[in-house]
Amino acid sequence: MIYIDRQLLHEVTSPQAFEGLRIAGRKPWRISANIATPDHNVPTENQSAGVSGIVDPVSRIQVQTLDSNCDDFGILEFRMNDMRQGIVHVIGPEQGATLPGMTVVCGDSHTSTHGAFGALAHGIGTSEVEHVLATQCLVAKKMKNMLVRVTGQAPKGIFAKDIVLAIIGRIGTAGGNGHAIEFAGEAIEALSMEGRMTVCNMAIEAGARAGMIAVDQTTIDYFAGRPFSPGHDDPEEWDQAVNYWRTLRSDDGAQFDTIVELDISDLAPQVTWGTSPEMVVAVDENVPDGTERRADRVQQNADSRSRALSYMGLSEGQAITDIQLDRVFIGSCTNSRIEDLREAAAVVKGRKVAATIKQALVVPGSGLVKRQAEAEGLDVIFREAGLDWREPGCSMCLAMNADKLGQGEHCASTSNRNFEGRQGFGGRTHLVSPAMAAAAAVFGHFVDIRSLQPIDPERLSSGSSPDGVAA
Ligand SMILES: CC(C)[C@H](C(=O)O)[C@@H](O)C(=O)O
Numbered sequence: 044m045i046y047i048d049r050q051l052l053h054e055v056t057s058p059q060a061f062e063g064l065r066i067a068g069r070k071p072w073r074i075s076a077n078i079a080t081p082d083h084n085v086p087t088e089n090q091s092a093g094v095s096g097i098v099d100p101v102s103r104i105q106v107q108t109l110d111s112n113c114d115d116f117g118i119l120e121f122r123m124n125d126m127r128q129g130i131v132h133v134i135g136p137e138q139g140a141t142l143p144g145m146t147v148v149c150g151d152s153h154t155s156t157h158g159a160f161g162a163l164a165h166g167i168g169t170s171e172v173e174h175v176l177a178t179q180c181l182v183a184k185k186m187k188n189m190l191v192r193v194t195g196q197a198p199k200g201i202f203a204k205d206i207v208l209a210i211i212g213r214i215g216t217a218g219g220n221g222h223a224i225e226f227a228g229e230a231i232e233a234l235s236m237e238g239r240m241t242v243c244n245m246a247i248e249a250g251a252r253a254g255m256i257a258v259d260q261t262t263i264d265y266f267a268g269r270p271f272s273p274g275h276d277d278p279e280e281w282d283q284a285v286n287y288w289r290t291l292r293s294d295d296g297a298q299f300d301t302i303v304e305l306d307i308s309d310l311a312p313q314v315t316w317g318t319s320p321e322m323v324v325a326v327d328e329n330v331p332d333g334t335e336r337r338a339d340r341v342q343q344n345a346d347s348r349s350r351a352l353s354y355m356g357l358s359e360g361q362a363i364t365d366i367q368l369d370r371v372f373i374g375s376c377t378n379s380r381i382e383d384l385r386e387a388a389a390v391v392k393g394r395k396v397a398a399t400i401k402q403a404l405v406v407p408g409s410g411l412v413k414r415q416a417e418a419e420g421l422d423v424i425f426r427e428a429g430l431d432w433r434e435p436g437c438s439m440c441l442a443m444n445a446d447k448l449g450q451g452e453h454c455a456s457t458s459n460r461n462f463e464g465r466q467g468f469g470g471r472t473h474l475v476s477p478a479m480a481a482a483a484a485v486f487g488h489f490v491d492i493r494s495l496q497p498i499d500p501e502r503l504s505s506g507s508s509p510d511g512v513a514a
């Protein structure tokens with residue numbers, strides 16, 4: 044039985060939990076341990092119109108229900124036109140509401156994101172959401188331990204997203220079953236907190252229940268001065284917290300049930316070609332034909348491979364760079380933080396979205412990320428390049444709001460799932476890093492960002508259209 048320090052709530056998995064409390068005549072056991080925000084059903088345009096401005100009636104009711112439940116039970120909620128609103132896994136850490144050493148739950152599988160801070164964080168079902176509301180406790184089964192040690196220095200054009208996609212490509216979507224994964228090694232230590240969140244976010248796509256990264260100075264620095272961080276009125280409280288946080292590391296010589304090693308020194312940008320995150324190759328490779336056997340890649344059976352190829356409308360041996368794209372989505376709890384937006388903006392700056400791209404969405408993960416991006420002028424860079432700068436939410440990560448793929452459309456997406464229909468009925472998702480998605484928007488197909496040339500301001504002012512790829 045574990046005590047839960049923090050529960051995050053969103054509109055999709057909480058209504059029946061609140062209803063259960065009501066029916067049983069219960070109150071939340073520790074109201075202040077809960078923080079709520081709507082994210083899945085919010086539109087990414089006209090948010091200032093508030094919940095009554097949501098056009099789709101199902102989405103409107105869903106968000107209204109969260110609002111009224113939070114009112115009724117006294118739970119802090121960041122509502123649609125609150126600057127602090129955003130994707131639940133972006134706002135928790137951003138507010139300092141997720142802290143090292145905490146047990147964190149949410150009725151959402153990507154709660155593993157919060158493990159990046161040395162927290163034990165995992166998704167739960169709606170009946171467990173109710174249980175945590177009522178008792179603040181949860182029955183937990185001991186997980187197996189997996190160590191994923193990532194060594195080497197990230198080469199140019201390689202980001203946290205490529206690292207985690209490569210890990211999943213190697214161990215498969217069942218590779219982490221029953222485990223909590225600790226990501227460690229010099230390449231993980233070199234990541235910012237944003238990058239570490241991207242990695243832990245996708246631990247669940249490797250089958251693991253939780254992902255974790257040990258606390259270090261990067262973790263501690265992240266929390267200085269955040270609204271829910273300790274020590275606002277008492278510097279001693281901060282010091283005490285930091286002293287405790289520093290203990291949150293695996294013991295030297297700790298035993299793991301499973302150990303995986305990955306050297307990223309030669310890693311190339313990753314792109315998924317199929318309907319599972321493990322169906323991934325490097326951008327300079329081809330759609331696999333099923334004959335190759337590689338130690339660094341899990342093998343799919345012939346049936347799932349051919350089903351995936353037919354759904355994706357791709358053929359064996361086709362070059363990844365030949366895949367023509369219809370839409371681009373930069374956002375989701377995997378890649379919608381400020382660093383992700385900076386990486387995408389750096390690629391599109393001074394370039395234009397290809398005429399064949401119907402839509403290129405950039406959706407910040409929270410109102411505060413949006414404000415920061417605008418303060419840095421990133422919104423202007425995106426708009427000038429022809430991308431669509433939106434308001435925070437899950438957006439096109441999953442088709443629960445107005446942002447969707449059309450049937451048969453290919454999308455370069457920075458999200459975490461490429462399942463059939465995930466981004467809209469018949470939609471075809473390719474998971475990539477923000478920089479790869481941004482480059483795909485400019486060229487209309489995947490390109491190897493390692494060969495992108497910096498934009499030359501001289502060429503821009505002479506009016507020529509910059510392509511930026513080395514011959
Ligand atoms: C809607 C929610 C329950 C779901 C999840 O648990 O992950 C969603 O966030 C997703 O990414 O598929």
Ligand code: SF4
Binds near residue numbers: 153
């Ligand atoms: S952004 Fe996508 S993965 Fe993350 S919580 Fe929303 S729907 Fe789930």
